[in-house]
């Protein structure tokens with residue numbers, strides 16, 4: 337296993353391998369960058385096929401959090417944690433408490449929250465050993481998914497305004513892939529503004545709810561990306577824009593909550609060439625982390641949602657920057673994020 341020469345290492349500040357024999361905990365905490373503040377990022381529990389796979393995932397995800405928080409204007413850095421294990425079989429109070437003690441030992445440099453395989457109640461168990469947890473009811477903001485959906489909604493509106501010249505969503509056709517925690521709330525916002533919805537999910541109950549509540553039409557999961565719509569909103573899986581799917585895409589805008597939507601950088605270039613406006617995933621799905629960041633100054637939903645609404649303005653800034661500098665929107669987002677987190681204003685080295 338490589339670390340410093342790992343392809344995803346990218347100047348991580350700290351990587352901690354956590355093992356607790358009594359509870360069977362094997363976890364990795366990666367802290368990518370703390371120039372803007374403590375590294376915040378969720379904890380994922382997944383039955384990785386190998387330790388290498390777990391390391392690759394945690395490094396990629398923690399770097400992503402640095403970029404996301406930076407572009408969202410937050411005083412937070414990027415970090416992430418992965419637990420190697422099966423979320424259905426391997427959870428125990430002892431395991432989460434052991435992880436909590438490791439997080440506590442980092443003295444606040446890393447703050448955890450929920451992610452794939454981890455429930456809010458698991459974060460609460462981690463919180464029995466450390467105060468460096470976020471996104472739990474006791475801290476005020478609770479489930480981040482509705483906030484993420486609101487951010488995606490404001491991003492879609494900005495993209496529709498920029499690309500199609502429409503100032504509202506009446507009659508705009510949106511295909512949503514995945515009606516889970518984010519997709520459901522997104523459908524609600526979009527339907528509320530008069531968008532026409534086409535939806536797909538592998539869960540029949542999720543479809544039935546969208547059909548009855550939002551008057552959506554459903555299509556087969558494998559057909560959703562090829563629909564003749566204005567906006568394609570991936571809210572399920574990563575890497576949905578790839579060599580296989582790209583030739584079938586008819587939407588003029590791609591804007592959804594899923595992380596890592598482009599299978600590879602060259603797909604961003606291919607979308608640009610095809611005249612498709614891609615809204616960078618970590619920009620449009622930052623609503624959840626923005627919402628959580630408001631816990632640190634006493635959570636106020638109105639203030640949090642006002643900041644989430646500004647995702648739309650940042651989207652416009654990115655679209656213009658990309659157009660002016662003739663680059664993909666993904667590259668533009670990276671450059672603007674790097675401008676902020678790579679040039680901190682006088683990061684203190686010692687507490688005053």
Ligand code: NAD
Pocket residue numbers: 480481482484513514515516517518519536537538539542557571572573574593594595621622624
């Ligand atoms: P979720 O697990 O609640 O929902 C995912 C939905 O996608 C489920 O309903 C699932 O049945 C469906 N699905 C799975 N495979 C599918 C397929 N092949 N075709 C169609 N539907 C399929 O997850 P979520 O919290 O709603 O998150 C959705 C995406 O957004 C994920 O990629 C997640 O990483 C990302 N994201 C979520 C948040 C958040 O606040 N929850 C924040 C940032 C990013």
